[in-house]
Amino acid sequence: MIYQRVALIGLGLIASSMAHAIRRGGLAGEIIGTARSSETREIAREINLCDRITETATEAVQGADLVVLCVPVGAMGAVAQEIAPHLSEGCTVTDVGSVKKAVIEAVAPHLPEKVHFIPGHPLAGTEHSGPRSGFAELFDNRWNILVPTVGTPPEATDRLRKLWEGMGANVDQMDAEHHDLVLAVTSHCPHLIAYTMVGVADDLRRVTDSEVIKYSAAGFRDFTRIAASDPTMWRDVFLNNKEATLEILGRFTEELFALQRAIRTGDGQQLFDYFTHTRAIRRGIIEAGQDTAAPDFGRGPKR
Amino acid sequence: MIYQRVALIGLGLIASSMAHAIRRGGLAGEIIGTARSSETREIAREINLCDRITETATEAVQGADLVVLCVPVGAMGAVAQEIAPHLSEGCTVTDVGSVKKAVIEAVAPHLPEKVHFIPGHPLAGTEHSGPRSGFAELFDNRWNILVPTVGTPPEATDRLRKLWEGMGANVDQMDAEHHDLVLAVTSHCPHLIAYTMVGVADDLRRVTDSEVIKYSAAGFRDFTRIAASDPTMWRDVFLNNKEATLEILGRFTEELFALQRAIRTGDGQQLFDYFTHTRAIRRGIIEAGQDTAAPDFGRGPKR
Ligand SMILES: NC(=O)c1ccc[n+]([C@@H]2O[C@H](COP(=O)([O-])OP(=O)(O)OC[C@H]3O[C@@H](n4cnc5c(N)ncnc54)[C@H](OP(=O)(O)O)[C@@H]3O)[C@@H](O)[C@H]2O)c1
Ligand SMILES: NC(=O)c1ccc[n+]([C@@H]2O[C@H](COP(=O)([O-])OP(=O)(O)OC[C@H]3O[C@@H](n4cnc5c(N)ncnc54)[C@H](OP(=O)(O)O)[C@@H]3O)[C@@H](O)[C@H]2O)c1
Numbered sequence: 001m002i003y004q005r006v007a008l009i010g011l012g013l014i015a016s017s018m019a020h021a022i023r024r025g026g027l028a029g030e031i032i033g034t035a036r037s038s039e040t041r042e043i044a045r046e047i048n049l050c051d052r053i054t055e056t057a058t059e060a061v062q063g064a065d066l067v068v069l070c071v072p073v074g075a076m077g078a079v080a081q082e083i084a085p086h087l088s089e090g091c092t093v094t095d096v097g098s099v100k101k102a103v104i105e106a107v108a109p110h111l112p113e114k115v116h117f118i119p120g121h122p123l124a125g126t127e128h129s130g131p132r133s134g135f136a137e138l139f140d141n142r143w144n145i146l147v148p149t150v151g152t153p154p155e156a157t158d159r160l161r162k163l164w165e166g167m168g169a170n171v172d173q174m175d176a177e178h179h180d181l182v183l184a185v186t187s188h189c190p191h192l193i194a195y196t197m198v199g200v201a202d203d204l205r206r207v208t209d210s211e212v213i214k215y216s217a218a219g220f221r222d223f224t225r226i227a228a229s230d231p232t233m234w235r236d237v238f239l240n241n242k243e244a245t246l247e248i249l250g251r252f253t254e255e256l257f258a259l260q261r262a263i264r265t266g267d268g269q270q271l272f273d274y275f276t277h278t279r280a281i282r283r284g285i286i287e288a289g290q291d292t293a294a295p296d297f298g299r300g301p302k303r
Numbered sequence: 304m305i306y307q308r309v310a311l312i313g314l315g316l317i318a319s320s321m322a323h324a325i326r327r328g329g330l331a332g333e334i335i336g337t338a339r340s341s342e343t344r345e346i347a348r349e350i351n352l353c354d355r356i357t358e359t360a361t362e363a364v365q366g367a368d369l370v371v372l373c374v375p376v377g378a379m380g381a382v383a384q385e386i387a388p389h390l391s392e393g394c395t396v397t398d399v400g401s402v403k404k405a406v407i408e409a410v411a412p413h414l415p416e417k418v419h420f421i422p423g424h425p426l427a428g429t430e431h432s433g434p435r436s437g438f439a440e441l442f443d444n445r446w447n448i449l450v451p452t453v454g455t456p457p458e459a460t461d462r463l464r465k466l467w468e469g470m471g472a473n474v475d476q477m478d479a480e481h482h483d484l485v486l487a488v489t490s491h492c493p494h495l496i497a498y499t500m501v502g503v504a505d506d507l508r509r510v511t512d513s514e515v516i517k518y519s520a521a522g523f524r525d526f527t528r529i530a531a532s533d534p535t536m537w538r539d540v541f542l543n544n545k546e547a548t549l550e551i552l553g554r555f556t557e558e559l560f561a562l563q564r565a566i567r568t569g570d571g572q573q574l575f576d577y578f579t580h581t582r583a584i585r586r587g588i589i590e591a592g593q594d595t596a597a598p599d600f601g602r603g604p605k606r
Contacts, residue, residue, distance in 0.1 A: 074571075123518050127585070143518055172517075182514050185504045190522035193496055196559045198581040200551065201488045203558070211485050213587040214475075215426050215446055219493035221588060222525040228585035231578035238566045238574055248503065249563050253556065255506070256499045260552055263541045268377075271541055275534035278501040282430070282531035284516040285524060 002163045004029045007064035009057050009079055011035040011044050012230075013125065014096045015070035016134025019049050021167035024136040034060040035131070036071075043131045058086050066163070069095035069107070074236035077106030084110045092116045092156050098183065098233070100147045100176040102240035108149065116156040119147045121179065122169060123187075127228040140168035147176045184244035188237055189252060192245070194226035195234075305466045307332045310367035312360045312382055314338040314347050315533075316428065317399045318373035319437025322352050324470035327439040337363040338434070339374075346434045361389050369466070372398035372410070377539035380409030387413045395419045395459050401486065401536070403450050403479040405543035411452065419459040422450045424482065425472060426490075430531040443471035450479045487547035491540055492555060495548070497529035498537075 006028040008015040022028050033050035034057050035041050044053050054060045061067050061083045093115050097103040100119050111117050124142035144164040148157045161171045201212045262270040309331040311318040325331050336353035337360050338344050347356050357363040364370050364386045396418050400406040403422050414420050427445035447467040451460045464474045504515045565573040
């Protein structure tokens with residue numbers, strides 16, 4: 001057991017996966033959960049997601065030695081303000097938000113000195129959301145990035161690291177600014193691009209939606225999966241990681257223009273070289289164990 | 304048995320999957336294969352991919368009642384020219400190229416009147432290539448688009464349709480120009496965009512390659528899979544579907560600019576509305592049976 005009482009604020013994909021993973025590992029004495037809507041709280045009770053579901057965040061954090069903020073990035077500040085007066089001495093507050101700099105700016109000012117704020121971000125997810133979408137294996141062999149704030153005692157960080165390791169994750173540390181840039185490249189921009197391409201497909205009047213859907217086997221299918229993610233979550237990510245996202249999108253547009261020009265002028269060699277180069281990166285990902293080389297059969301069509 | 308003797312010209316992913324699927328269904332009396340390089344022919348013999356492997360395409364097509372061109376789009380014309388004098392009376396020639404208008408323009412002029420040319424395109428693939436990458440299930444529940452040329456007897460088209468259905472595919476017909484536009488949206492542009500994003504990630508000096516690889520869980524990981532596809536095949540696709548690809552990329556860039564502006568000005572509502580809209584398209588794909596809603600577990604990390 002690593003914490004006596006863990007309070008999960010927000011009960012969506014990430015929080016419900018944490019609840020399952022914490023139980024799987026026997027990592028907490030008690031798991032308390034709460035969510036904004038009575039509907040979500042009701043579902044959580046029905047599926048027995050936590051040991052106790054409270055009506056308010058204020059109640060949830062009472063006596064907790066770990067509080068995890070699992071709400072959209074844009075809602076973190078208000079939640080922190082609400083719970084701040086009710087936090088126990090020496091308790092650790094962490095979050096799972098996809099953006100770190102803006103979350104720290106929104107949350108840190110509200111928290112009392114007597115608690116340890118250790119922002120975090122598990123690099124794991126699916127396109128589903130809500131309390132029913134979680135599963136214990138979500139974090140297995142995925143990375144969790146911790147961004148400890150200045151003055152956090154190493155023991156507090158170590159304890160949180162052990163929790164995540166107990167949930168199956170590998171843990172890394174970096175500073176908030178670097179986190180936001182790395183994530184802009186590996187996650188935020190790919191999402192925006194996927195959303196855009198799916199939107200273009202839908203706009204095109206000469207190709208019907210049903211054709212797009214019917215013939216979406218490779219390529220587009222992966223984009224639609226990415227683009228099916230929660231709109232609130234992603235709105236908040238882009239509004240709160242503006243600088244890095246816009247920088248990467250600027251570079252992306254430049255390179256895309258260069259490839260468009262190669263297509264227009266028929267420069268096959270440039271296309272071939274570019275495509276050859278990107279293959280090597282894929283090989284790196286397989287070697288790093290973040291994916292397998294096997295054809296995509298786990299996700300085959302329904303028969 | 305639907306054909307007496309099927310000749311596969313080129314022995315990569317598509318041809319080797321066809322060989323396995325034809326055998327699985329008992330759809331041909333005999334499968335003859337050939338490839339450009341002796342290395343590929345050697346591997347094909349070693350794994351017993353076909354009933355007979357010939358040194359040249361000319362030999363392979365002799366006596367065949369079905370010839371399938373399974374080479375990159377840019378090589379189709381030369382192969383057609385080479386085999387044309389050796390085709391049997393009444394034989395059907397088809398192809399599996401990802402582009403149709405340019406292939407028809409390159410192949411049709413070489414073929415004698417006595418054969419039926421029925422261009423085709425199976426919408427199924429993986430990022431792997433070569434004779435070892437094929438498997439019998441590749442076409443199961445996927446679409447194959449046939450683009451019969453003017454004057455093709457319906458019996459010839461029906462027979463080819465039966466072959467594809469026997470290999471597990473659903474068969475549709477459309478004209479070449481429409482095919483190329485639909486595919487530009489659902490496959491060609493998504494591939495170019497994925498290649499570009501992977502290239503950008505690699506260019507960015509402040510984020511190391513190993514960081515990109517390490518933290519590529521969601522989003523970027525799907526892009527790298529797409530961007531790992533064969534460079535020759537994709538070079539040929541873009542050079543041969545220039546018009547439709549450039550049109551779609553133009554629209555894509557426009558929409559991306561609009562979303563970039565929304566991020567810059569902090570217009571959360573526009574982002575939210577856009578992301579909400581694209582979710583519906585995803586639902587359509589799941590309902591159309593081209594993917595499942597299950598979290599991506601078939602492709603979990605190696606332990
Ligand atoms: N999904 C991913 O792939 C992923 C991956 C890594 C990190 N994250 C981060 O994890 C956090 C949660 O994401 P999730 O996927 O678990 O989301 P989710 O499934 O959509 O759940 C969000 C939860 O937050 C609550 N909530 C929403 N708006 C709120 C507000 N204004 N005030 C208070 N509570 C609010 C919701 O309550 P109701 O149910 O009552 O509406 C719900 O319980 C986000 O910060 C996200 O950036 C997500
Ligand atoms: N891969 C997909 O996802 C997919 C999906 C649908 C359609 N297609 C289409 O299917 C066709 C074959 O693709 P694939 O994925 O099977 O490719 P692949 O695995 O790379 O195999 C290509 C085959 O074509 C041969 N070849 C290459 N260049 C040639 C040339 N200039 N002249 C003669 N033969 C040549 C190769 O011979 P060697 O092995 O001797 O080099 C190899 O046997 C392409 O037209 C592609 O557009 C592909």
